[in-house]
Amino acid sequence: MTLSFDFPGGIYPPERKVRSSQAPLQRATLPEQVSLPLRQHSGRPAVACVNPGDSVQVGSLIAKRDGLISANIHASISGTVTHVSGHDIQIESDGQDTWDTLAPLSWRDTDARTLLARLDESGVVGLGGAGFPTQVKTRVIVRHAIDTLIVNAAECEPYITADDITLQRYPDDVLEGAQLIASLCGAKQIIIGIEDNKPEAIAALEQAITRSQLASVTLTVIPTRYPSGSEKLLIKTLLNRTVPSQGLPADIGVLCHNPGTLLAALNAVRAGQPLVERIVTLTGDAIARPGNYWVRLGTSMETLLAQVGLDTDRLSGVVQGGPMMGETLDTLQRPVVKTTNCLIAATQAELPPGPQESPCIRCGACESVCPVQLLPQQLHWYARAQDDDKLARYHLFDCIECGACSYVCPSHIPLVEDYREAKSRLRHQQIETAKAEHAKHRFEFRQARLAREEAEKQARRHARLAQTKSPTSNNRADATAQPASTAMPSAAPQTDLRSLRIAQSAAKAAVRKAEKVLAREAQQAPHESHEDLETQLATARENLKVADLQLAQARENTQASTEESP
């Protein structure tokens, strides 16, 4: 145990964990059919690589990752593919449950590239809720030096006990999984952060650490207070380091993983078993046999809840995730996916509907519980007024949406809902402005290209004219026609030349500036597209060409006129 630090605010909601944490971990019965969405992770949906009628085994690859941030999806039962669409793949079971595993690897004797490829192949993603692909997270070492791996076992949300049970049942495996990930990302120390309301898991971990005799692993028991398990707050609590606003833990040398993810990663490597099942907490007063269950991905929530004795008469609603940050489901015809950690079948008495909202009396209760030190009530006013300027100034995007403010609000204002709405509106706005900006740059480039083509045409015509003129330059008849064309430039040749010269050097400066900006941006964010900046540079170059041509032409004209005038 080491010292732990404090974070501001926080609340003490009822835990309600006992019912699901007391029952032993069980296996849910194999589903007759599964429906596997192509998007069970953050990033882009996977692309199906099977067709209806194909027979698959447990662990067969059925959809491949698309792009960098995406993940493979595997069949979770053996049987026949019955349906493939842009959203999901359905499989009918053959009742055999035959497996198609990859070759087991010993991670201590295998190089990092093979291991990363294995995590990638196995479709391992963060099982805590966000579903970020684990291999991508581990690859941040390309850009950041990682010194610490944090095992986020705080599990501060009420009801959920999936991580608790995982640690009680598989402490050695989680520890080994942590070592695997730590070795991949080069972390020197592993810190397990766990709330003090999980004594069995703490005891199991302590024994496992003693057995493994690892000096680099520390177990830190932190006081139970919601939302201690929020990534940034846990890092603050364990290491007293602060993740910069809009930044990632990797920016300060930390990676966070959830115990379930570490177990899945170890299984993918050691047993060659892709991510096809996970531990789900099934709880709530409307369930007869609450507890934690190994559930195959794609199992319908309805069948799953029916298995554990769902009392539909007493049920008032099913919540996916915890009661603080989760969502109320409008239908149970949804499959369990990689990020489903908990289903709460709640009765009316347990999670009653929110009472009537009353006006904010500015009491400041929200401010005193906000763990990231925002002013929730100010944000509430500005969100309702759609005052985007003020929202940015009061750091709307630093809100972690933990719901502590909504929990304590004496006026029952759904504050977090307001923030989510405002955030999505602002994101949408940002996309729209980017689009408009993009269109503007494309238009400017087109204008510049047309101007350049026109100038080139002019130059060619001029050259042609000069060529045809030069042999007959002494021809008097032609010279009589000449004054009409030369009279105009000769009137103000000097000023015209000077302004063109100025225009040319301005165009040169614009090119240089565009180059500099592009180079700087490319260095700062090498993986992002800089199409707009490139377009701007191209536009500046076109403009420079136009200026060059015009200047050259004007010079020739003045030369011609000065030659002629004597």
Next chain:
Amino acid sequence: MSMLHASHANDASSAGTTAPPTASLMRWVIIATLPGIIAMTYCFGLGVLSNIVLAAALGVLFESGVLYLRKRPIAPALNDSSALLTGVLLGVSLPPASPWWLIGVGMIAAVVVAKQLYGGLGHNPFNPAMVGYALLLVSFPTYMTLWAPPQPLISDTLWAQIMGTLPIANIDALSGATPLDAFKQKAQGMPAFQFWASDPLPDGTLEAWRLISLAWLAGGVLLLCKRIVSWHIPTAMLGSLLIMATLFYMADADGFASPVFHLLTGATLFGAFFIATDPVSAATSRRGKLLYGAGIGFLIIVIRNLGGYPDAVAFAVLLMNLCVPLIDLYTVPNPMGHPKRILGAPR
């Protein structure tokens, strides 16, 4: 989104860690005024209760009237008891057995002008009860400075006073000075001990005010224990009041009253727990509340010692209400992950 709410979370593990919902919050404040009201009634007679009953009834009446004109739902707004509370707070601030029309004018200023015309609960920049009080104080100074000396529960003239039929001269004869008033009227250069030795107040006045102040303190402690008000504003206000009073007292012990005198007479403790802590018109962040409270304490002493009014809670609170937008702007907390600032507007 949060499906759990503190008001439903009645499990043993989480009970008593958060404040109750808005409506019962207001009711708790009303309950916490009971010790003070009882003490005042004991000392100054039933005139205190008549004030409160009249003011509260008029408050509810005016609130429903304005809501009706604004075409807003009336029941939920009355249910939050905020108009009732405003009535109670103004009622205890007025001299006992004030005439009905005085209370009526005060409540119109408080509920109709200061609260509803600004948009109702949560939108008023000024403390409604104090707006009503300040308006009455500057408009009807004669009536507002006539505090009867401590008297039996039922006085003979109670009904006539409430109905406003008692001539002002008679009231004047009935009334005495409050301790703050008396000290203010003290002859220039008279040493304080000489002043007190001259027995300037009717019997029991000073004791009555002390008792009442301590009763308000008891109610305030109840509010703190129930987490209905945070400690920031009362502590900052009383702290700065004591410091300021001590400074003045140290400079001229004869010219200025002692810190304890300032603390235990007038509306100091009532103001610290029941007026300054009105969340709607106070600063919002914790640092802001400290500044806001300290400002009130500072202004009270400045006005009492140097200004023209014997007591100053209403003016101090209203002046600091004016500063709230500025205080709020400069005390925005540092969110996690942002560079540290001591004070300053968010960028």
